[in-house]
Amino acid sequence: MLIKELDIPEDIIRFYEDSGIKELYPPQAEAVDNGLLEGKNLLAAIPTASGKTLLAELAMLKAIRNGGKALYIVPLRALASEKFDRFRELAPFGIKVGISTGDFDSRDEWLGANDIIVATSEKTDSLLRNGTSWMEEITTIVVDEVHLLDSKNRGPTLEVTITKLMRLNPDCQIIALSATVGNAREMADWLEASLVLSEWRPTDLHEGVFFGEAINFLGKQKKIERRDKDNATNLVLDTISEGGQCLVFESSRRNCTGFAKTSSNKVVKLLDREILGKLAVMAEEVESTGETDTAKVLANCIRKGVAFHHAGLNSSHRKIVEDGFRQNLIKVISSTPTLAAGLNLPARRVIVRNYRRFDANFGMQPIPVLEYKQMAGRAGRPHLDPYGESVLLAKEYAEFEQLLENYVEADAEDIWSKLGTENALRTHVLSTIVNGFASDRKQMMEFMGSTFFAFQQDTWSLEEVIDDCIEYLAEHEMVVKDESHDPISLSSTQLGKLVSMLYIDPMSGAKIVDGLKKAVNVNDMTLLHLVCSTPDMRQLYMRSADYARVNDFVMSHSDDFIEIPNEFKAIDYEWFLGEVKTAMLLDEWIREIPADDITQHFNVGEGDIHALADTAEWLMHATTKLAELLKVEHSSHAHGLEKRIHYGASPELMQLVSIRGVGRVRARKLYEAGFVSLAELKKAEYSVLSKLVGPKVAANILSNIGVRVKDKVGKSTPINSNTLDTLLDKEQKTFSDFQ
DNA sequence: TTCTGTTGACTGTAGACAGCATGTC
DNA sequence: CTACAGTCAACAGAA
Numbered sequence: 219m220l221i222k223e224l225d226i227p228e229d230i231i232r233f234y235e236d237s238g239i240k241e242l243y244p245p246q247a248e249a250v251d252n253g254l255l256e257g258k259n260l261l262a263a264i265p266t267a268s269g270k271t272l273l274a275e276l277a278m279l280k281a282i283r284n285g286g287k288a289l290y291i292v293p294l295r296a297l298a299s300e301k302f303d304r305f306r307e308l309a310p311f312g313i314k315v316g317i318s319t320g321d322f323d324s325r326d327e328w329l330g331a332n333d334i335i336v337a338t339s340e341k342t343d344s345l346l347r348n349g350t351s352w353m354e355e356i357t358t359i360v361v362d363e364v365h366l367l368d369s370k371n372r373g374p375t376l377e378v379t380i381t382k383l384m385r386l387n388p389d390c391q392i393i394a395l396s397a398t399v400g401n402a403r404e405m406a407d408w409l410e411a412s413l414v415l416s417e418w419r420p421t422d423l424h425e426g427v428f429f430g431e432a433i434n435f436l437g438k439q440k441k442i443e444r445r446d447k448d449n450a451t452n453l454v455l456d457t458i459s460e461g462g463q464c465l466v467f468e469s470s471r472r473n474c475t476g477f478a479k480t481s482s483n484k485v486v487k488l489l490d491r492e493i494l495g496k497l498a499v500m501a502e503e504v505e506s507t508g509e510t511d512t513a514k515v516l517a518n519c520i521r522k523g524v525a526f527h528h529a530g531l532n533s534s535h536r537k538i539v540e541d542g543f544r545q546n547l548i549k550v551i552s553s554t555p556t557l558a559a560g561l562n563l564p565a566r567r568v569i570v571r572n573y574r575r576f577d578a579n580f581g582m583q584p585i586p587v588l589e590y591k592q593m594a595g596r597a598g599r600p601h602l603d604p605y606g607e608s609v610l611l612a613k614e615y616a617e618f619e620q621l622l623e624n625y626v627e628a629d630a631e632d633i634w635s636k637l638g639t640e641n642a643l644r645t646h647v648l649s650t651i652v653n654g655f656a657s658d659r660k661q662m663m664e665f666m667g668s669t670f671f672a673f674q675q676d677t678w679s680l681e682e683v684i685d686d687c688i689e690y691l692a693e694h695e696m697v698v699k700d701e702s703h704d705p706i707s708l709s710s711t712q713l714g715k716l717v718s719m720l721y722i723d724p725m726s727g728a729k730i731v732d733g734l735k736k737a738v739n740v741n742d743m744t745l746l747h748l749v750c751s752t753p754d755m756r757q758l759y760m761r762s763a764d765y766a767r768v769n770d771f772v773m774s775h776s777d778d779f780i781e782i783p784n785e786f787k788a789i790d791y792e793w794f795l796g797e798v799k800t801a802m803l804l805d806e807w808i809r810e811i812p813a814d815d816i817t818q819h820f821n822v823g824e825g826d827i828h829a830l831a832d833t834a835e836w837l838m839h840a841t842t843k844l845a846e847l848l849k850v851e852h853s854s855h856a857h858g859l860e861k862r863i864h865y866g867a868s869p870e871l872m873q874l875v876s877i878r879g880v881g882r883v884r885a886r887k888l889y890e891a892g893f894v895s896l897a898e899l900k901k902a903e904y905s906v907l908s909k910l911v912g913p914k915v916a917a918n919i920l921s922n923i924g925v926r927v928k929d930k931v932g933k934s935t936p937i938n939s940n941t942l943d944t945l946l947d948k949e950q951k952t953f954s955d956f957q
Numbered sequence: 958t959t960c961t962g963t964t965g966a967c968t969g970t971a972g973a974c975a976g977c978a979t980g981t982c
Numbered sequence: 983c984t985a986c987a988g989t990c991a992a993c994a995g996a997a
Contacts, residue, residue: 581985
């Protein structure tokens with residue numbers, strides 16, 4: 219099917235043809251045949267890179283031309299900005315695009331004034347909770363990666379959000395995009411959508427298992443030269459010799475860095491001088507952004523053409539690794555599942571070095587087929603690689619046969635709704651009441667009766683769980699139920715409304731409220747621990763070496779905690795210690811302990827510190843608001859901590875740190891040099907600042923606090939005025955980007 | 958003596974969404 | 983409460 223045959227406006231056809239797209243891929247054509255452009259609901263269960271985005275685009279453009287508005291829901295922030303950037307290329311058609319995620323709102327006067335809005339599923343839910351008016355104007359909803367419905371943590375939110383949207387806009391077109399899964403038909407039926415099911419890919423994918431010196435594909439073998447005792451390394455070397463890149467998936471961070479280290483010593487021998495030179499530059503960049511051990515190790519690996527990638531890396535390191543791989547300078551990334559979904563980073567060959575992963579409940583477990591298929595699907599860069607290969611490794615013949623059968627030849631599992639537990643439902647039962655989707659028990663059951671869970675499984679068990687949730691919410695004064703009515707009427711309290719809007723688990727809300735009421739003498743640690751004790755906070759794991767240290771801390775700070783569980787209740791106490799350990803990390807963070815030290819004290823990466831601080835800041839914000847509502851005195855204390863967690867700094871730096879371009883480290887330098895406030899800083903000489911933080915940063919800081927830099931520069935140390943101009947230009951640009 | 962391989966005890970285990978108001982090193 | 987892989991030290995046997 220050709221683009222020009224489609225029932226879409228001329229200019230749009232020309233746009234695609236100009237960008238080299240003349241013909242639709244088979245699954246796309248099938249979608250069109252199924253009424254994609256006539257507003258019909260559609261579920262496309264097709265591989266990544268088989269043109270899902272274009273499919274969604276066509277439908278959105280068509281709808282917008284007819285006066286519609288589209289919402290594009292994604293599971294990850296990174297994906298949201300990727301799509302946002304892509305859709306902004308549609309600007310020539312007068313299409314306005316907005317983005318809304320937890321850490322990034324586009325500065326459009328009103329998000330709803332856009333034609334396409336990209337948002338994460340949680341953000342969408344949050345927008346719904348806050349009664350965003352334009353939600354009712356949405357005519358086309360695209361749900362990317364719907365198979366995430368199966369995820370224990372985040373599936374329920376996606377499910378309820380879709381249900382709410384369908385309820386709100388019954389005539390709305392829904393386009394759901396999914397990986398190939400077992401029960402795609404069932405999901406399509408729930409969505410009242412037609413189904414496009416296909417394994418078609420623009421680049422061939424060969425899946426195989428390595429055993430006995432060769433990759434065994436279905437029906438053929440490929441011998442791999444043995445240059446090292448490690449098979450995965452041999453596979454990597456083979457790929458590079460053939461001019462490809464490799465993605466290696468590992469089960470733990472340690473293995474990740476371990477493989478990068480050992481394999482890099484072999485890889486380096488295959489690289490020429492030119493590449494090594496560029497890699498060295500990249501390595502230096504890594505080292506300049508931190509003196510942590512991981513930075514050094516990563517830099518050393520990158521010098522040899524290999525990198526590792528996991529959530530412990532800080533964001534700049536992650537970006538360097540991703541970009542370096544895209545530029546084909548880094549030949550191998552050894553990664554945890556961070557790269558399995560999400561980011562678009564394909565490679566010639568994917569090696570699944572470890573198909574088992576640790577689960578706290580069941581020990582080492584083989585990963586689901588769906589997950590394997592997602593990793594394998596990363597193999598083969600469209601239009602760049604002749605084909606893609608994915609390889610599992612077997613140690614024995616029995617294992618080899620098993621892997622072939624259970625992964626290569628297997629079909630992905632069915633998707634099962636995870637909505638049916640109290641933990642998953644609590645927050646959604648509350649928001650359903652707050653938002654008026656249900657004002658009595660019967661309506662609640664009706665609403666929940668239209669979820670995928672109810673579609674898929676018996677509803678009687680669901681009703682029981684919902685009643686438990688209502689009971690919990692009533693007990694904690696978030697919901698009032700009036701049993702004199704039939705059906706029992708449900709309404710929300712001020713507390714319930716606030717908890718719903720803050721987007722925290724009602725259990726977190728209850729814990730914080732309870733803690734605030736009980737707390738007697740409150741200091742930083744008290745509130746930090748309170749926040750760390752909520753289910754929304756991911757606590758640190760206690761390692762054997764931690765017990766003594768954390769326990770000592772508890773003993774010497776026993777007055778700081780609102781409640782200390784009995785030491786003989788081993789499980790409770792163990793949990794408590796984990797919470798305290800987490801609070802201790804945050805405490806070091808806000809006391810300006812260098813990030814390098816924190817990573818060592820707690821055996822975490824820089825990325826973990828930021829992730830924890832991010833969550834803590836959000837929960838501390840909730841604490842501030844809850845304290846305000848309760849009219850207890852700790853609200854301003856919590857507010858202060860919220861800011862300190864944001865910047866990771868002491869109270870006396872708050873003024874300096876609010877200046878753009880000044881973080882915890884620079885603020886401390888300025889403070890120690892006597893510039894303790896904004897007023898002091900305004901009086902500062904450029905030359906002095908320049909010595910302190912470097913010429914560029916100094917100029918940047920001065921311009922950011924409204925001091926005319928050029929005057930000051932003119933008088934003191936001459937600085938290349940070109941540098942300064944470009945600097946200021948750049949500043950202007952980044953600023954207007956967000957206007 | 959030095960190198961290499963085996964055994965057994967011990968240890969540690971992936972990721973990432975949300976509020977609010979603007980910008981780390 | 984589960985189970986595995988990687989690491990390290992101690993030691994035996996080969997070179």
